[in-house]
Amino acid sequence: MTVISFTQPAERARYQEGAGAQAVPDSKPKVPRETAPAARAATEPAAKTALSLRGVSRRFGEKEVLKGIDLDIPEGQFVAIIGKSGCGKSTLLRLIAGLDDPSSGKLTLGTDGHAHRTRIMFQEPRLLPWARVADNVAVGLTGLSKGAEARETALSLLAEVGLKDRADEWPAVLSGGQRQRVALARALAAKPYLLALDEPLGALDALTRIEMQALLERIWRQEGFTAVLVTHDVAEALALADRVIVIDKGAVSLDLAIALPRPRRHGSADVAALEGRILAALFDEQDA
Amino acid sequence: MQKTGRSFLNNVTGWILPVLILIAWEAASRIGLISPNVLAAPSAVAEAFWRLLLSGELLQNIWISTLRALSGFAIGGAIGLVLGLANGLSSLSRNLTDTTLQMVRNIPHLALIPLVILWFGIDEEAKLFLVALGVFFPVYVNTLLGIQSVDPQLVEMGRVYGMSRSALFFRVILPGALPSIFVGLRYALGIMWLTLIVAETIAASSGLGYMAMQAREFLLLDVVVLSILIYALLGKLADSLARLLERQFLQWHPAFQPA
Ligand SMILES: Nc1ncnc2c1ncn2[C@@H]1O[C@H](COP(=O)(O)OP(=O)(O)OP(=O)(O)O)[C@@H](O)[C@H]1O
Ligand SMILES: [Mg+2]
Numbered sequence: 015m016t017v018i019s020f021t022q023p024a025e026r027a028r029y030q031e032g033a034g035a036q037a038v039p040d041s042k043p044k045v046p047r048e049t050a051p052a053a054r055a056a057t058e059p060a061a062k063t064a065l066s067l068r069g070v071s072r073r074f075g076e077k078e079v080l081k082g083i084d085l086d087i088p089e090g091q092f093v094a095i096i097g098k099s100g101c102g103k104s105t106l107l108r109l110i111a112g113l114d115d116p117s118s119g120k121l122t123l124g125t126d127g128h129a130h131r132t133r134i135m136f137q138e139p140r141l142l143p144w145a146r147v148a149d150n151v152a153v154g155l156t157g158l159s160k161g162a163e164a165r166e167t168a169l170s171l172l173a174e175v176g177l178k179d180r181a182d183e184w185p186a187v188l189s190g191g192q193r194q195r196v197a198l199a200r201a202l203a204a205k206p207y208l209l210a211l212d213e214p215l216g217a218l219d220a221l222t223r224i225e226m227q228a229l230l231e232r233i234w235r236q237e238g239f240t241a242v243l244v245t246h247d248v249a250e251a252l253a254l255a256d257r258v259i260v261i262d263k264g265a266v267s268l269d270l271a272i273a274l275p276r277p278r279r280h281g282s283a284d285v286a287a288l289e290g291r292i293l294a295a296l297f298d299e300q301d302a
Numbered sequence: 303m304q305k306t307g308r309s310f311l312n313n314v315t316g317w318i319l320p321v322l323i324l325i326a327w328e329a330a331s332r333i334g335l336i337s338p339n340v341l342a343a344p345s346a347v348a349e350a351f352w353r354l355l356l357s358g359e360l361l362q363n364i365w366i367s368t369l370r371a372l373s374g375f376a377i378g379g380a381i382g383l384v385l386g387l388a389n390g391l392s393s394l395s396r397n398l399t400d401t402t403l404q405m406v407r408n409i410p411h412l413a414l415i416p417l418v419i420l421w422f423g424i425d426e427e428a429k430l431f432l433v434a435l436g437v438f439f440p441v442y443v444n445t446l447l448g449i450q451s452v453d454p455q456l457v458e459m460g461r462v463y464g465m466s467r468s469a470l471f472f473r474v475i476l477p478g479a480l481p482s483i484f485v486g487l488r489y490a491l492g493i494m495w496l497t498l499i500v501a502e503t504i505a506a507s508s509g510l511g512y513m514a515m516q517a518r519e520f521l522l523l524d525v526v527v528l529s530i531l532i533y534a535l536l537g538k539l540a541d542s543l544a545r546l547l548e549r550q551f552l553q554w555h556p557a558f559q560p561a
Pocket of ligand 1: 079101102103106
């Protein structure tokens with residue numbers, strides 16, 4: 015249970031303005047929807063809901079991995095999901111991406127007609143080794159366009175991620191970061207309405223990661239899709255997200271709006287303060 | 303330019319040893335170290351080759367053997383491929399047939415020769431049956447293995463991106479299984495020649511094996527050696543062809559990429 019306590023109301027107010035953040039006090043056992051309006055308040059009040067989860071649970075056999083998650087994600091929001099290993103982040107993301115169905119509860123994807131435009135980007139690039147880079151990107155256009163048209167789109171997407179000159183190579187000759195960029199281009203090909211990302215940068219080195227974060231942010235701002243990013247990296251979440259959700263033992267334990275101006279600088283004081291709070295929530299410091 | 307020069311050199315290097323052996327063999331035969339009753343000299347083999355080539359007998363027999371090999375291979379390989387694909391894709395099909403096939407696989411197909419001669423005599427069917435049976439298993443087993451080892455993450459990716467069943471098969475599953483299928487194919491080619499040699503020496507009235515057996519009766523050692531060499535050459539040719547195809551189809555594979 016995470017309640018951020020402030021010694022004085024004044025300090026609390028200063029904190030919020032300074033860091034641009036609002037805490038959503040978590041009440042056991044779960045966060046009631048009505049008491050968690052902070053995140054929405056941080057975005058346009060009239061924004062349509064891209065995704066809404068109501069009491070979503072997922073069990074594997076005896077084990078209940080997700081326990082009644084309630085969540086609303088407005089259109090265009092960048093949400094980061096953080097949690098300890100094995101807490102159910104990937105499970106939640108697979109539900110969101112429609113790869114799996116909840117055991118109970120309801121999951122509604124925004125406006126109709128967009129449902130098929132959900133894309134997921136995995137921790138591994140999952141490129142087809144036997145298809146050239148451009149053809150791999152064109153996989154993202156399956157059912158939308160073909161042949162020369164698809165190739166043209168693929169090339170422009172590759173240019174977008176800075177790999178236009180590698181279009182006719184095999185994935186095997188690319189570096190890890192480049193492969194992940196191809197995977198990003200593929201995920202973006204269909205102009206997704208919702209992009210779910212499962213630790214897409216987890217396997218990359220620190221420098222490539224920062225580069226990729228900047229790329230991801232730029233493309234997200236340009237395309238305006240709704241993004242749900244699962245990550246282990248608190249700094250990454252703070253660099254990218256409008257809102258950070260901490261999952262603990264299958265439930266939302268912290269729902270924090272991040273209203274820092276973009277582009278964000280790594281290592282600024284505001285970021286450090288927020289980082290401390292998220293880490294506190296992750297390690298349940300207030301619980302003792 | 304430099305590259306082709308280097309690969310030419312590599313090719314030449316590989317031939318140095320065989321040529322030396324050939325020269326030594328010829329010399330040993332000439333000075334009587336190897337008796338003509340044990341092994342014919344290379345020159346004698348070359349003479350036999352020329353003689354049989356002119357009479358047309360050689361080409362006739364090569365043609366017959368090749369035809370047998372290829373038709374047996376086509377039949378056995380096709381059945382193996384289809385069953386391998388079916389059992390890799392459908393658990394119903396696998397449950398139905400795999401146990402039976404794995405049991406039959408344990409019978410060495412050459413052990414069936416007496417039975418096959420009883421069934422078919424020494425007609426073409428006997429050879430076709432044996433070759434097809436021998437080729438079937440490596441193709442079947444490796445196709446099945448190839449499909450089962452396709453990365454499930456890639457299959458999931460294909461599904462997420464809305465590939466139809468046929469697109470999933472042709473763009474993800476089949477290419478993923480192809481390296482393994484090629485392994486089976488090359489293994490099957492070896493078995494194909496082996497089976498044919500045995501079948502032709504035991505039960506045939508034409509073909510290379512038959513030619514060798516006839517020559518043995520008349521103590522024509524040069525022809526016997528010639529048949530053996532031609533078998534080796536045909537086997538090598540088939541393998542090279544398979545490698546060529548492999549290189550063509552598996553260009554993407556790191557093992558086949560120019561360094
Ligand atoms: N298909 C499945 N069958 C059974 N159990 C599963 C399955 N998928 C996930 N689980 C279990 O659910 C729990 C949560 O898994 P999940 O992959 O969602 O964790 P995670 O938060 O993504 O962890 P990580 O950060 O290590 O990726 C784990 O205990 C895992 O064993
Ligand atoms: Mg995970």
